Amino acid sequence: MGYRKPIVILYGSETGNSEDYAYCLSRKLRYERYVLTVCSLDEFDLKELLDINCLIIICSTAGQGEIPRNGRKFWRFMLKKRLPSDLFSHLKFSSFGLGDSSYPKYNSAVRKIHARFLQLGAKELCIRGEGNEQAPEGVDAFYTAWEEIVLSSLKTQFPLSVSLLPIPETELLEPATLLKPLTQKKTLDTEANIKMDAIERHMEYHSEKLMKFVVLENKRLTTVDHFQDVRLLKLECIDCVLSYEPGDLLSLYPANDLRDVNALIELQGWTNIADLPLQIDGPIKVQGGLIKNLTLKSFIMHHLDIMSIPRRSFFSLAWHFASDQMEQDKLREFSKLNASEQLYDYANRPRRSILEVLQEFSSLKIPLNYLPELIPQLKPRLFSISSKPDKSIIELTIAIVEYKTIIRRLRRGVCTRWVKTLNSGDLIVSSLVKNRMAHNFMNDRPIVMIGPGTGIAPIKSLIEESIINAPSRPLCLFPGHRYSNKDYLYGQLWSQLEREEKLLVFPSFSRENSAYVQDTLYKNKDLVNRLIVFENASIFLCGSSGKMPSQVRLTLEAIFAEMNQWTEDEARKYLIALEDKGSYVQETW
Incomplete structure (x- = not known):
């Protein structure tokens, strides 16, 4: 019998880069037929560390050498003094860090995590890898070298049954989530209905407390002839008493522009099902919870980041869905680790959005069940609070992101574009994030x-x-x-x-x-x-x-x-x- 316990891949990520590498690695290992669990450091049930044999951690460094926010609960557990020195003696692990050598505590987070696992008795599956954004070859080159070592080490130390041949990469892996539009018709999804559903969003998946705010003021601070629009957004909490300190943050839950959402729906041929009630079955977790009265349209509008720049994991899945051979070949090329420069020139330099990629590759039609895997979640945006602590009032100072790319296309930040539309009296939901500064x-x-x-x-x-x-x-x-x-x-x-x-x-x-x-x-x-x-x-x-x-x-x-x-x-x-x-x-x- 070969190794059949799940290999666990955990990521600590602020901007999504570590998460993207984690899912790229998981897809690679799934094709090798390894059983996998992938999630953020904080989402993982820590008790399960005692039941697994192989752990891989991919982690960026935040702030001054800190663990990213989605890994701090995990790290607090790891630092407990009463943990026995042989706690993880059964465990083999490796780690990869994403860092920038221009900062003094370059890759500090992954080094701390790696060292702590060694202190608690874990053994190295293979050496730790570290990527450097400042290096001419970029992070991809470091990751590619480390990934090859990880694959080789797994095959040696955790071999699968000889009867299990790798899945050909031309085959499509089963989706992790099922999206089912129901035949029961609901009220047409107008922008007003979707906004109200967002305000009443569920709390099924996450424990953070969502609070209701009313917009008191949305005032431009810079002069109208200045190139950048900077806003003072003044909010009043209407359902609880606030408690915050200088340095704390407010988490805003933005929405895509309805015109962009409708463009995607029409492009993919989903017009007939866009307003039907949507049932989701599978391990999907959404910060703040899914909004009420979910439909395909409201799911895309509030939970999918269709205006984000596509990462490598997008292309590694997307090429399967292009019916035109030339388009399929091009998409597949972008998914390869040795094509980092081509991917950067196509996606990052002009800051192309996922929606624009789908518009340019017209034969790319997404099966509904793969939508949550292909397009990343629209995550909340964090803003530093700029007002003194108050029991009901919060002020934010927000720069509206609007610029033209090298290909002369106008870009607007999803969150700041949404902020700009807020008027006095509007209701929004937010959550406080403690920073301990x-x-x-x-x-x-x-x-x-x-x-x-x-x-x-x-x-x-x-x-x-x-x-x-x-x-x-x-x-x-x-x-x-x-x-x-x-x-x-x-x-x-x-x-x-x-x-x-x-x-x-x-x-x-x-x-x-x-x-x-x-x-x-x-x-x-x-x-x-x-x-x-x-x-x-x-x-x-x-x-x-x-x-x-x-x-x-x-x-x-x-x-x-x-x-x-x-x-x-x-x-x-x-x-x-x-x-x-x-x-x-x-x-x-």
């Missing part, structure tokens, strides 16, 4: 805050909370924007607080004086160094990821070295020490 600032120490663009959102919450609860605390703010008169978010508030001697403000306006936040930090190096090195100030950096966080970090290291006559290595180690003890907090996205 405030615990790093629960003291009277000074804070140096650096917030370009909408990175100012959680900083505003922290400033307003500090003025109330720690009025003697020195607060020093370095906001960064393009223009003083177009996009200086909350500039009037900062000026007022500065006049009241509650805040020191050093703004940067890149299009007026070519200054970025790191330049203004260095210009005020005496103050920055005194606050951090001699007055034990905390540092809070918030904004978009990319070059900005690393530039700020290098600037701080340069300030420490110059002002204290330290070597570069001493300055770097000092900043790492601040980070390790929670005095340097970075929130980037």
Whole structure:
């Protein structure tokens, strides 16, 4: 008899990349006839770790070397001190990390997980793999090499019965979920009906508490002639008392535009069944639960991310459904690991959506039961709360995503496009997400805050909370924007607080004086160094990821070295020490 216990693949993912690799690996192993379980770290029943023999973990790194949000419950269990050192002596495992070497704690999450399994007695199935987004060959090259080692190790250490030949890759695997349109006719799905059903969505699958909010205000903060529309979205909770701290997040549940949904339905020939009641049988879990009175149209509108960029797992399944041979061959080519550059040029560079791919490959017709496997779920979007803690009011500062791609097509973010349509009096559902950032600032120490663009959102919450609860605390703010008169978010508030001697403000306006936040930090190096090195100030950096966080970090290291006559290595180690003890907090996205 060959090995028949399930191989468990768990993923920790913030943006979906690790999840995509997990499902690519699972499909590969299913063709080899291995029995599999695939889910996020937190979705897995931890008791089952005692009943399996083989575990594979694919995990990205979040924030400052943290476990992604969908793996933190799992990690808290792993860190329990009372766990015996031989708990996983029966288990063989491997792991793969997705990281970016421009960050100091590159692939820290997967390294911590891997090391902890070894501490608890698990044995390596094969070596840990680590992907680096900064490498010229990209993450795919690292993953491909690791996947080959995993397959070889499985065949050696967990061989299947010799009578079980691999399934030819030209065959289609059975769907995991069944979608059944029922013949009973319901009221036509109008946009108003779908919105109301979304507000009354079920809580069958997840335990997070959905709360009802009414929109009080949706106001543009930037001037109308500025290229970017940044919104103040003010909400009032109408069904419970709120409890949140600076740094906490609000999870919004967006919807696809009804025109896009109808375009997909017409393209796929589902018009006759779109408004029928839909029954779903299978292991489908939806954050926030499925909406009420489910139909195919409302399922696509609220639960499928049809405007997302297709990943490799999309193409590895989609090619089976194209009837035209040339289209089938092209789709199949994109699914291959050695075609990373072609996939990037086709999908990522022009930011093509799944809907656009389906429009371009006209012979691609999706069998209904494969819809949940082919198109990823429309996940909630997280936004930092920008108001001081309140029992009923929440404010968000949201940049509306609208731009043209290299092929001159207009792109709009699904969530921000939806946010832009919200009017005063509209009802929405949301959930609070605790971030525990405030615990790093629960003291009277000074804070140096650096917030370009909408990175100012959680900083505003922290400033307003500090003025109330720690009025003697020195607060020093370095906001960064393009223009003083177009996009200086909350500039009037900062000026007022500065006049009241509650805040020191050093703004940067890149299009007026070519200054970025790191330049203004260095210009005020005496103050920055005194606050951090001699007055034990905390540092809070918030904004978009990319070059900005690393530039700020290098600037701080340069300030420490110059002002204290330290070597570069001493300055770097000092900043790492601040980070390790929670005095340097970075929130980037």
